[in-house]
Amino acid sequence: xxxxxxxxxxxxxxxVTEGLAGVGYISTRSISTAVYLAHHLRKPVLIEGPAGVxxxxxxxxxxxxxxxxxLRMQCYEGLDESKALYEWKYGKQxxxxxxxxxxxHDLVADADGLDASFAKLADFQDLFFSxxxxxxxxxxxxxxxxxxxxxxxxxxxxSDEEFEALLLEILSDYQVTxxxxxxxxxxxxxxxxxxxxxxxxxGDALKRRCLHLHIDFPDAExxxxxxxxxxxxxxxxxxxxxxxxxxxVRGENLRKLPSxxxxxxxxxxxxxxxxxxxxxxxxxETLNVILKRQSDILSMAAKxxxxxxDAVKAAEAA
Amino acid sequence: MERALTNYIRALRTAxxxxxxxxxxxAARTLALIGYAERQTLxxxxxxxxxxxxEEKDLHDRLFDLYFSRAxxxxxxxxxxxxxxxEPESDRSSDKDAGEGGDQADALLDLANSNDANRMAxxxxxxxAAAGVDQIRFAxxxxxxxxxxxxxxxxxALEQRLMDRLRTRTPEAQAKAQELMxxxxxxxxxxxxxxxxxxxxxxxxxxxxxxxxxxxxRAIDKLxxxxxxxxxxxxxxxxxxxxxxxxxxxxxxxxxHLDIRRTLRANAGYDGVPFEVVFKRKHRxxxxxxxxxxxxxxxxxxxxxxxxxLYALSExxxxxxxxxxxxxxRDVSGPLKHLxxxxxxxxxxxxxxxxxxxxxxxxxxxxxxxxxQIDRRTTVLILGDGRSNHTDPRLDIFAEVADRAKRVVWxxxxxxxxxxxxxxxxxxxxxxxxxxxxxATALDLEQALDEILLAYD
Numbered sequence: 001x002x003x004x005x006x007x008x009x010x011x012x013x014x015x016v017t018e019g020l021a022g023v024g025y026i027s028t029r030s031i032s033t034a035v036y037l038a039h040h041l042r043k044p045v046l047i048e049g050p051a052g053v054x055x056x057x058x059x060x061x062x063x064x065x066x067x068x069x070x071l072r073m074q075c076y077e078g079l080d081e082s083k084a085l086y087e088w089k090y091g092k093q094x095x096x097x098x099x100x101x102x103x104x105h106d107l108v109a110d111a112d113g114l115d116a117s118f119a120k121l122a123d124f125q126d127l128f129f130s131x132x133x134x135x136x137x138x139x140x141x142x143x144x145x146x147x148x149x150x151x152x153x154x155x156x157x158x159s160d161e162e163f164e165a166l167l168l169e170i171l172s173d174y175q176v177t178x179x180x181x182x183x184x185x186x187x188x189x190x191x192x193x194x195x196x197x198x199x200x201x202x203g204d205a206l207k208r209r210c211l212h213l214h215i216d217f218p219d220a221e222x223x224x225x226x227x228x229x230x231x232x233x234x235x236x237x238x239x240x241x242x243x244x245x246x247x248x249v250r251g252e253n254l255r256k257l258p259s260x261x262x263x264x265x266x267x268x269x270x271x272x273x274x275x276x277x278x279x280x281x282x283x284x285e286t287l288n289v290i291l292k293r294q295s296d297i298l299s300m301a302a303k304x305x306x307x308x309x310d311a312v313k314a315a316e317a318a
Numbered sequence: 319m320e321r322a323l324t325n326y327i328r329a330l331r332t333a334x335x336x337x338x339x340x341x342x343x344x345a346a347r348t349l350a351l352i353g354y355a356e357r358q359t360l361x362x363x364x365x366x367x368x369x370x371x372x373e374e375k376d377l378h379d380r381l382f383d384l385y386f387s388r389a390x391x392x393x394x395x396x397x398x399x400x401x402x403x404x405e406p407e408s409d410r411s412s413d414k415d416a417g418e419g420g421d422q423a424d425a426l427l428d429l430a431n432s433n434d435a436n437r438m439a440x441x442x443x444x445x446x447a448a449a450g451v452d453q454i455r456f457a458x459x460x461x462x463x464x465x466x467x468x469x470x471x472x473x474x475a476l477e478q479r480l481m482d483r484l485r486t487r488t489p490e491a492q493a494k495a496q497e498l499m500x501x502x503x504x505x506x507x508x509x510x511x512x513x514x515x516x517x518x519x520x521x522x523x524x525x526x527x528x529x530x531x532x533x534x535x536r537a538i539d540k541l542x543x544x545x546x547x548x549x550x551x552x553x554x555x556x557x558x559x560x561x562x563x564x565x566x567x568x569x570x571x572x573x574x575h576l577d578i579r580r581t582l583r584a585n586a587g588y589d590g591v592p593f594e595v596v597f598k599r600k601h602r603x604x605x606x607x608x609x610x611x612x613x614x615x616x617x618x619x620x621x622x623x624x625x626x627x628l629y630a631l632s633e634x635x636x637x638x639x640x641x642x643x644x645x646x647x648r649d650v651s652g653p654l655k656h657l658x659x660x661x662x663x664x665x666x667x668x669x670x671x672x673x674x675x676x677x678x679x680x681x682x683x684x685x686x687x688x689x690x691q692i693d694r695r696t697t698v699l700i701l702g703d704g705r706s707n708h709t710d711p712r713l714d715i716f717a718e719v720a721d722r723a724k725r726v727v728w729x730x731x732x733x734x735x736x737x738x739x740x741x742x743x744x745x746x747x748x749x750x751x752x753x754x755x756x757x758a759t760a761l762d763l764e765q766a767l768d769e770i771l772l773a774y775d
Contacts, residue, residue, distance in 0.1 A: 013359065033362040040351050041344060041367075090593045201562045208338050212370040 025061035026225045034213040044192035049215035052259025055195040063150035073138040075159035129180040143186040151190040231267040240315035241278045258290040280305045333523035335374040422472030430501035442512045445470040454521045467509040534760040557630030564771040605774040606637035612702030613671040645673035647683035678712035698723045704744030711743040720750040729757035
């Protein structure tokens with residue numbers, strides 16, 4: 001393994017924050033600390049938090065600001081090593097055996113007896129199980145990058161436990177073992193990020209190998225910065241009201257709370273409707289952008305008036 | 319430097335966060351990278367490295383502030399003697415001879431009057447280490463450890479001098495004595511504060527754990543009202559533990575049974591040459607529990623905890639039915655789902671819990687109204703003492719229940735010695751039960767439920 005010089009964007013915690021801001025990701029101190037530590041301790045980061053708070057986006061932004069390729073591995077139930085690590089190109093192997101049949105015939109033609117033919121063939125037996133016929137999947141690809149990379153293992157909680165076990169070798173030693181070839185070590189250890197929505201408890205072995213970052217809903221100030229970065233056309237007064245409204249909604253007893261991604265969608269919606277300020281009717285009509293459950297929408301629609309008033313007041317205060 | 323960190327990790331462990339040695343090593347590497355200089359950065363970093371769940375993060379936030387409460391970073395503690403033996407402020411009284419006692423008293427006096435918070439904190443830290451304050455477990459040990467700290471600071475020399483002054487009855491001597499007494503109480507206050515803080519870090523969690531264990535082991539009907547509150551937390555914790563243990567469902571491949579249909583499908587791309595072989599999988603049942611609870615006076619307290627437990631498990635056991643009976647059986651899943659737990663329990667006790675217990679009638683009602691809730695995936699869980707007021711126990715229906723269900727588990731709050739005495743029919747029901755056990759404490763409940771869920775793993 002060779003060590004690259006430390007990228008500018010990772011030289012200090014402040015540099016991480018700045019670098020991420022440069023690509024439009026508004027970081028917090030704890031997020032930047034986690035990214036900084038991940039690089040310097042050479043450890044993967046496990047990111048947990050509610051859906052839509054920017055877990056996947058963090059990995060994407062880190063890759064972008066460091067100018068590293070992003071290798072993404074989406075997890076799902078039934079994911080196995082042939083989809084995640086590597087696979088033999090069976091079709092190609094099959095094709096080559098057919099084509100090379102003639103050649104093999106020529107090769108063993110001058111050998112007399114079965115033993116001699118076998119000995120001759122033995123020299124070639126590794127031919128079909130070489131790198132030539134290996135189809136690298138994201139995890140193996142990440143090991144082969146020479147200029148540094150970000151490996152995103154998305155929604156690890158969706159995968160099976162066997163897959164978790166498979167990851168352990170990669171996460172602790174940055175190497176992959178292919179039985180037919182041997183152990184492939186990472187050229188440059190990738191920056192590994194795993195995300196989870198905590199639909200199931202992850203194994204201890206996995207957790208203990210990772211740094212752990214919990215990203216929660218942002219506070220009003222950070223949320224304003226994020227929406228401003230993503231929807232720059234929005235007016236300051238509408239932005240303040242909109243964020244205040246969302247912050248209020250998060251305090252309500254709902255089944256699915258709106259996330260940052262919903263706030264951004266809503267900002268775009270209101271912009272499209274040429275709204276300059278929140279008003280109850282428009283709020284009621286566009287509630288389905290921020291709330292994804294009918295019962296939530298109904299309960300909030302009833303409170304739309306009061307919430308809008310409070311949000312406008314809060315925005316003025318801020 | 320490392321000492322402060324390892325002690326902090328020990329504090330985390332006592333409080334219930336499972337910090338592994340490899341994480342401790344990571345923490346040390348982090349410390350080398352970050353340093354003590356920026357407190358908030360250190361806190362964030364250690365949170366990333368050491369705390370791996372939401373609870374652990376909360377714990378870390380709380381303990382970090384308590385533990386690293388001093389404004390000065392620990393690496394600025396002046397070196398202990400050995401590096402410079404001539405240091406006048408000595409706090410290792412034990413290895414100094416009596417001749418130096420006067421110096422110690424002066425040093426302590428000086429310390430108390432210096433008004434230097436930093437110096438005081440350093441002295442307290444060193445005395446605390448000498449007295450082993452980190453071993454504190456219970457609040458009642460506070461006075462003992464504070465005294466040991468004072469001894470480590472050399473308070474004996476000071477007291478000796480105080481006695482001498484008190485014996486001399488001149489005004490100057492009295493004034494001097496007063497000064498000494500003030501100094502002594504000032505240092506005592508500081509030591510006590512230090513010990514209290516350490517108790518918060520090291521002792522509080524240990525005490526809590528001890529009390530929780532005690533409650534979990536006590537018979538449920540002998541719990542006091544205060545224990546009940548604690549018990550709720552204990553039950554929630556146990557339920558969580560069970561949920562975690564049983565949510566990790568393992569898929570079992572049935573090696574040897576080829577799934578021909580899926581194999582053909584998987585290999586269509588290779589012209590039907592079977593490179594990938596797919597095997598059949600064993601189907602696993604989801605847990606389904608029907609709880610039938612006797613809510614007559616003698617058993618009501620147990621029912622409360624069983625239902626609390628079951629509903630805390632609702633993520634693992636999605637399919638859950640609950641029935642309560644005294645002289646007739648009622649489906650109580652509705653109230654339990656819609657009302658708060660306390661309100662639901664009050665409602666159940668009030669609605670169902672009157673009249674003499676009649677197990678036979680309950681079984682008849684079950685067959686009449688809710689027979690289809692019991693199928694071959696169901697575990698029927700009965701909580702009751704089997705005392706049926708000499709009515710017909712209807713063993714025939716019970717046998718049918720046992721036939722239909724996957725398992726029948728009976729939890730009895732009465733000890734085995736009383737089974738079968740008086741109007742207890744429990745021994746007659748026993749042959750039909752998959753398991754019959756005495757269930758008196760929360761731990762027994764946990765064990766029984768663990769075993770039930772195990773049958774579905």
